[in-house]
Amino acid sequence: MVTWKNLDTLESYQELKNTARVNLKEVMSGENGAERVKKYSVPMAEGMAYNYAAKAVDDQVLEALAKLAKEAQLTEKFAALYNGEVINTGEKRLVLHHLTRGQLGDKVEADGVDKREFYLEQQKKVTEFANKVHAGEITNAAGEKFTTVVQIGIGGSDLGPRAMYLALENWAKKNGTFKMEAKFISNVDPDDAAAVLASIDVAHSLFVLVSKSGTTLETLTNESFVKDALEKAGLDPSRHMLAVTSETSLLAKSDDYLAAFFMDDYIGGRYSSTSPVGGAVLSLAFGPEVFERFLAGAAAEDELAKKENLLENPAMLDALIGVYERNVLEMGCTAVLPYSQALNRFPAHLQQADMESNGKSVNRFGEPVNYVTGPVLFGEPGTNGQHSFYQLLHQGTNIVPLQFVGFKQNQCGSDVVIQGSTSQQKLCANVAAQIMAFACGKEDENQNKYFAGGRPSSIIIGEQLTPESLGALLSHFENKIMFQGFTWNLNSFDQEGVQLGKVLAKRVLAHETDGALKAYSDLLNI
Numbered sequence: 001m002v003t004w005k006n007l008d009t010l011e012s013y014q015e016l017k018n019t020a021r022v023n024l025k026e027v028m029s030g031e032n033g034a035e036r037v038k039k040y041s042v043p044m045a046e047g048m049a050y051n052y053a054a055k056a057v058d059d060q061v062l063e064a065l066a067k068l069a070k071e072a073q074l075t076e077k078f079a080a081l082y083n084g085e086v087i088n089t090g091e092k093r094l095v096l097h098h099l100t101r102g103q104l105g106d107k108v109e110a111d112g113v114d115k116r117e118f119y120l121e122q123q124k125k126v127t128e129f130a131n132k133v134h135a136g137e138i139t140n141a142a143g144e145k146f147t148t149v150v151q152i153g154i155g156g157s158d159l160g161p162r163a164m165y166l167a168l169e170n171w172a173k174k175n176g177t178f179k180m181e182a183k184f185i186s187n188v189d190p191d192d193a194a195a196v197l198a199s200i201d202v203a204h205s206l207f208v209l210v211s212k213s214g215t216t217l218e219t220l221t222n223e224s225f226v227k228d229a230l231e232k233a234g235l236d237p238s239r240h241m242l243a244v245t246s247e248t249s250l251l252a253k254s255d256d257y258l259a260a261f262f263m264d265d266y267i268g269g270r271y272s273s274t275s276p277v278g279g280a281v282l283s284l285a286f287g288p289e290v291f292e293r294f295l296a297g298a299a300a301e302d303e304l305a306k307k308e309n310l311l312e313n314p315a316m317l318d319a320l321i322g323v324y325e326r327n328v329l330e331m332g333c334t335a336v337l338p339y340s341q342a343l344n345r346f347p348a349h350l351q352q353a354d355m356e357s358n359g360k361s362v363n364r365f366g367e368p369v370n371y372v373t374g375p376v377l378f379g380e381p382g383t384n385g386q387h388s389f390y391q392l393l394h395q396g397t398n399i400v401p402l403q404f405v406g407f408k409q410n411q412c413g414s415d416v417v418i419q420g421s422t423s424q425q426k427l428c429a430n431v432a433a434q435i436m437a438f439a440c441g442k443e444d445e446n447q448n449k450y451f452a453g454g455r456p457s458s459i460i461i462g463e464q465l466t467p468e469s470l471g472a473l474l475s476h477f478e479n480k481i482m483f484q485g486f487t488w489n490l491n492s493f494d495q496e497g498v499q500l501g502k503v504l505a506k507r508v509l510a511h512e513t514d515g516a517l518k519a520y521s522d523l524l525n526i
């Protein structure tokens with residue numbers, strides 16, 4: 001039996017607040033620092049590791065965090081979630097995205113079916129469909145093979161799948177599994193759809209309409225935009241479009257699609273990359289086997305999230321260090337900085353995953369909380385970010401905890417030695433240098449050139465970004481967000497904060513406005 005309590009009512013939280021602050025600059029200097037780098041590391045799945053040597057923690061803080069994990073019943077709450085309790089209290093729903101990639105606990109029955117079986121059945125349908133498209137058994141009306149897949153969706157129906165596609169595009173090309181180019185249309189800005197349509201051969205394109213609710217204004221508008229383009233090209237839209245939606249949505253009942261694949265209300269949009277929301281586009285683009293490898297990586301990392309020992313559970317540890325930084329050290333932001341160009345859109349996906357989940361001021365019972373919750377999250381790949389916002393990270397007045405991600409090998413295999421090192425070595429050298437520069441800073445009489453240091457970071461290090469390690473990385477962050485939500489006593493699985501803007505936009509379009517909203521409408525010529 002789990003009990004849901006606010007963070008500030010937990011004894012271990014008070015204890016954590018009373019622990020001595022760690023002087024990061026001191027502990028990371030000299031041989032001490034070298035020891036920490038070896039010691040403060042937790043294995044992740046797929047040979048990766050979460051290294052937290054450069055976080056402002058020591059054994060006392062870690063002990064206090066372990067007590068907090070226990071008192072907040074994080075392991076039990078995770079078990080309650082994957083065993084099918086109603087964790088999404090706001091919407092009275094189960095939270096089952098883990099089941100799309102494995103069975104972590106009991107059989108979960110809902111809506112009269114075994115949910116793992118349901119997700120497997122949908123994945124099988126996607127696999128069969130993708131195989132037929134690749135084999136030329138499903139073709140356009142002229143009997144020609146489809147060469148391009150275009151996902152139409154927004155938020156969770158876009159960001160995760162898009163980030164995952166970009167993460168594996170070059171890997172798939174290098175490894176001979178690249179089947180179809182994928183494009184994405186998300187914004188209701190007509191220039192988005194127009195630019196994608198202008199860049200493809202519509203006659204040989206399949207469009208995957210993805211909307212769990214089937215009601216999202218942007219997605220339905222873009223669907224019409226695409227249908228219109230297909231009709232103008234003399235093509236029958238129903239031969240070119242498939243749908244990924246929930247069985248209860250209106251889209252599921254339509255005959256306008258070549259095929260329909262289902263998720264359900266128990267898979268939040270931002271947690272849907274491992275459902276057909278990501279599965280359809282990724283299986284079409286890279287082949288179902290690659291998608292299955294991605295799922296296997298996520299499942300292996302999920303298993304680690306079940307571990308009770310905080311020091312063996314990378315997602316829980318990452319989550320609690322984040323809570324310590326947010327609530328005790330009072331740091332308001334966090335940056336995710338992958339030193340991997342393929343993870344270009346990964347921070348954008350995490351922005352939604354994290355901020356839509358934990359950007360809340362009321363607890364899971366709808367009562368205001370008296371402490372800060374989810375941080376502002378942003379990020380860019382390194383080294384690009386170094387030539388952009390790192391100035392503020394090094395010398396600004398805010399201390400922003402950082403999460404680096406790096407790989408020993410690149411994906412494409414091609415590299416060049418310039419001035420004694422490869423590009424990959426230069427990339428890795430930069431991330432190591434940054435960690436130390438942030439932690440230890442630099443003395444200088446000239447204050448303009450002085451670096452205070454004491455800026456905490458962690459790094460996830462992997463061998464190479466592959467389908468498996470990508471799955472593990474995704475699972476790590478999803479579970480981190482979940483554990484933070486549990487610790488803050490939030491419902492991380494609804495998103496009421498996005499509703500008001502939608503309602504007001506509808507009013508503007510219906511010309512039902514007055515006051516300042518009308519004035520803005522007039523200014524924008526609506």
Ligand SMILES: O=P(O)(O)OC[C@H]1O[C@](O)(CO)[C@@H](O)[C@@H]1O
Nearest residue numbers: 155156157211212213216269498
């Ligand atoms: O898949 P749907 O139902 O179109 O929703 C898209 C996105 O819109 C949101 O509901 C926010 O408006 C997200 O949570 C979701 O990922």
